[in-house]
Amino acid sequence: MISSKAAKRYAKALLTLSQEQGNLEEVLEDIRTIRDTIKGSRDLQVTLKSPIVKPSDKTIILGEIFSEHIGTLAMQFLLLIAEKERYALLPLITEAFISLYNEAVGITEVTLKSAYPLEAAQLESISKALEFSTKKKVHLQVEVVPSLLGGITIQMEDTVVDGSVLHKLNELEHTLLSQ
Secondary structure, X not given: OHHHHHHHHHHHHHHXXXXXXXXXXXXXXXXXXXXXXXXXXHHHHHHHHOOOXXXXXXXXXXXXXXXXXXXXXXXXXXXXXXXXXXXXXXXXXXXXXXXXXXXXXXXXXXXXXXXXXXXXXXXXXXXHHHHHHHOOEXXXXXXXXXXXXXXXXXXXXXXXXXXXXXXXXXXXXXHHHOO
């Protein structure tokens, strides 16, 4: 996909520059702010993708939203994206940047879904087990999904381990119906 390749190139350039300037952590927080703001606003998503909204207006909007909330390098980066009229790539660029950052510092993103909220000790135990098996630091994102009925699912990169009651019931149903 051309757009994701372009997003990765922009993200890699920003990562390299922020490493050279020694403010990688600050830029990471700024990129998360940009990502979360865009994800949280359907209106902003539509505006950035709209061919009807003039590029100059999109630049002004981005400036008004982010100028007081992100650092200089991240703001300069946003202005570069605006200059190149790559607004629609911003969500992909932010995800690519976070992914490249995680890869650079040895962090793996793990999504854990459970039917009920887990205790801190349980989360710590799961996190340590995953760190031991992956030999990387684990950043655990926890979601409560009541429809799982019980158990947990773990998604790590392209691997999903589904230990939910819902999954087991679906397997049982499939087995019974196929006989």
